[in-house]
Amino acid sequence: MTKPKVLISDKMDPNAARIFTERGCEVDVKTGMTPEELKACIGEYDGLAIRSSTTVTPEIIAAATKLKVIGRAGIGVDNVDIPAASAHGVVVMNTPFGNSITTAEHAIAMIMALARQIPEANARTQAGEWPKSAFMGVEVTGKTLGLIGAGNIGSIVAARAQGLRMKVIAYDPFLTPDHAVEIGVEKVDLETLLARADFITLHTPLTDETRNILSAENLAKTKKGVRIVNCARGGLIDEAALAQLLASGHVAGAALDVFATEPAKESPLFGQPNFICTPHLGASTTEAQVNVALQVAEQMSDYLVDGGVSNALNMPSLSAEEAPKLRPYMALAEKLGSLVGQLAHGNLTKISIEREGAAAGLNGKPITGAVLAGFMRRYSESVNMVNAPYLAKERGLEVSDVRHEREGIYQTLLRVTVATEQGDRSVAGTLFGTDSPRLVEIFGVGIEAALEGHMLYIVNEDAPGFIGRIGTLLGEHDINIGTFHLGRREAGGEATLLLSVDAPIPAEVIKQACALEGVKLAIPLAF
Numbered sequence: 001m002t003k004p005k006v007l008i009s010d011k012m013d014p015n016a017a018r019i020f021t022e023r024g025c026e027v028d029v030k031t032g033m034t035p036e037e038l039k040a041c042i043g044e045y046d047g048l049a050i051r052s053s054t055t056v057t058p059e060i061i062a063a064a065t066k067l068k069v070i071g072r073a074g075i076g077v078d079n080v081d082i083p084a085a086s087a088h089g090v091v092v093m094n095t096p097f098g099n100s101i102t103t104a105e106h107a108i109a110m111i112m113a114l115a116r117q118i119p120e121a122n123a124r125t126q127a128g129e130w131p132k133s134a135f136m137g138v139e140v141t142g143k144t145l146g147l148i149g150a151g152n153i154g155s156i157v158a159a160r161a162q163g164l165r166m167k168v169i170a171y172d173p174f175l176t177p178d179h180a181v182e183i184g185v186e187k188v189d190l191e192t193l194l195a196r197a198d199f200i201t202l203h204t205p206l207t208d209e210t211r212n213i214l215s216a217e218n219l220a221k222t223k224k225g226v227r228i229v230n231c232a233r234g235g236l237i238d239e240a241a242l243a244q245l246l247a248s249g250h251v252a253g254a255a256l257d258v259f260a261t262e263p264a265k266e267s268p269l270f271g272q273p274n275f276i277c278t279p280h281l282g283a284s285t286t287e288a289q290v291n292v293a294l295q296v297a298e299q300m301s302d303y304l305v306d307g308g309v310s311n312a313l314n315m316p317s318l319s320a321e322e323a324p325k326l327r328p329y330m331a332l333a334e335k336l337g338s339l340v341g342q343l344a345h346g347n348l349t350k351i352s353i354e355r356e357g358a359a360a361g362l363n364g365k366p367i368t369g370a371v372l373a374g375f376m377r378r379y380s381e382s383v384n385m386v387n388a389p390y391l392a393k394e395r396g397l398e399v400s401d402v403r404h405e406r407e408g409i410y411q412t413l414l415r416v417t418v419a420t421e422q423g424d425r426s427v428a429g430t431l432f433g434t435d436s437p438r439l440v441e442i443f444g445v446g447i448e449a450a451l452e453g454h455m456l457y458i459v460n461e462d463a464p465g466f467i468g469r470i471g472t473l474l475g476e477h478d479i480n481i482g483t484f485h486l487g488r489r490e491a492g493g494e495a496t497l498l499l500s501v502d503a504p505i506p507a508e509v510i511k512q513a514c515a516l517e518g519v520k521l522a523i524p525l526a527f
């Protein structure tokens with residue numbers, strides 16, 4: 001049998017290559033390639049192991065004709081186009097906990113370095129200045145630390161900061177009151193955090209909700225003399241506005257490990273008073289790199305050699321025996337969970353999964369796990385089958401799995417319902433043949449569609465002329481429609497349109513779709 005071939009394209013602890021070889025894979029290590037070089041060679045490989053320097057674009061994935069798995073030795077997968085990988089049947093895995101402690105420690109190091117201006121004092125002392133009177137620091141004891149994001153890393157930062165006798169407050173819409181008490185933080189809204197924090201640290205993924213969360217407007221609401229640390233993702237802070245506030249003295253110090261554009265070769269922040277930065281070193285300790293290298297190589301080898309799946313972001317975990325039977329049901333479940341997560345708004349506290357027909361006779365746990373993995377991705381990029389049920393519990397999400405003995409019109413049916421402020425909202429799907437997931441109902445409207453790649457969901461008034469208008473709008477922006485599905489409750493009422501397109505729809509085009517005559521709602525979806 002030919003050995004699976006793996007490419008390690010970023011600098012990674014040598015334990016990764018050792019494990020791949022021991023587990024029967026062939027390994028090449030080629031770091032520092034340009035996107036063109038990667039595209040030229042990726043066709044040879046079954047597995048791609050990366051850190052943050054390799055960006056896996058749809059073009060790379062399209063060229064990766066043999067690729068089965070991408071393994072991220074780390075947490076953030078924003079450098080991988082997951083919809084493109086899923087569409088090509090490529091599993092994307094990460095190592096969700098391997099570098100959390102290390103990154104939290106980096107944030108704490110940044111807090112201490114800012115409080116005492118250690119980098120600048122060091123540089124000037126070594127330059128022979130002995131500038132004792134130039135530096136007056138602040139104690140962190142008794143100060144308020146405001147966490148934006150209180151997941152794995154935020155919680156570890158909270159624990160360390162409490163050890164430093166700081167008072168910790170947190171803004172995280174998905175942190176439950178119970179969990180806040182468990183980790184000893186006061187849950188607050190963003191305005192309160194901005195007004196009260198002496199130090200602010202960010203620990204969220206970069207999503208549509210968190211992008212620019214420290215915007216010019218929000219930075220202006222911070223307490224005078226605040227110190228800000230970002231060891232999460234570039235793009236969370238308006239860097240130009242931060243530079244101005246450092247220059248004016250409103251912000252007393254800022255420390256960034258991550259930048260909107262990396263590598264950051266220039267920035268308005270460089271040279272500002274009390275600005276400290278590191279080149280995305282948050283995960284760079286021997287311990288974390290050994291952890292994530294071992295874990296990613298083990299997970300990828302499991303998949304390539306034995307078919308086992310763990311910590312996958314776009315596929316449910318599976319044991320070898322159950323795999324063939326459950327796999328199509330879990331794919332359907334994950335898509336329905338993701339659909340509900342993308343469409344339903346507000347703080348959702350209840351989700352129910354109903355199974356009838358063939359699905360009622362199967363092990364419900366992996367199916368529930370798959371629904372939750374899809375659904376919880378609205379909160380965190382690092383959710384997968386393993387941690388989704390745990391995260392759901394931590395966030396106080398009530399989950400129910402109901403089996404119906406009744407026979408319906410489909411040989412198998414899964415229904416996912418969430419309780420929203422406007423009442424219950426549910427979507428349902430079945431399998432066509434034995435393994436093709438299909439949506440059959442969305443929020444009470446019968447509609448048949450494969451949930452794949454980039455899609456657009458529209459609710460509009462059911463009136464003549466609308467299909468022409470939406471087709472023209474997309475055509476004008478060179479957006480090719482792949483599939484087109486319509487549904488409605490009654491003629492002349494409210495109609496639902498679900499279409500698939502060949503590329504993501506830009507935000508500006510969504511805005512124009514919302515403004516079309518008769519449109520009540522237009523939401524882009526990705527699977």
Ligand SMILES: NC(=O)c1ccc[n+]([C@@H]2O[C@H](COP(=O)([O-])OP(=O)(O)OC[C@H]3O[C@@H](n4cnc5c(N)ncnc54)[C@H](O)[C@@H]3O)[C@@H](O)[C@H]2O)c1
Binds near residue numbers: 074232
């Ligand atoms: N600098 C580095 O080298 C480095 C290393 C590891 C992780 N990271 C990054 O750190 C970030 C956090 O990692 P983690 O493991 O703690 O992730 P996590 O998923 O455990 O926690 C993220 C938290 O952010 C919260 N969140 C989501 N949307 C939010 C919003 N709109 N407002 C406030 N909070 C929101 C979530 O509820 C969750 O609690 C990720 O972006 C990860 O990529 C950076």
Ligand SMILES: O=C(O)CC[C@@H](O)C(=O)O
Binds near residue numbers: 051074076077099
């Ligand atoms: O690999 C790295 O050095 C950074 C990893 C970090 O950004 C992550 O999200 O895990």
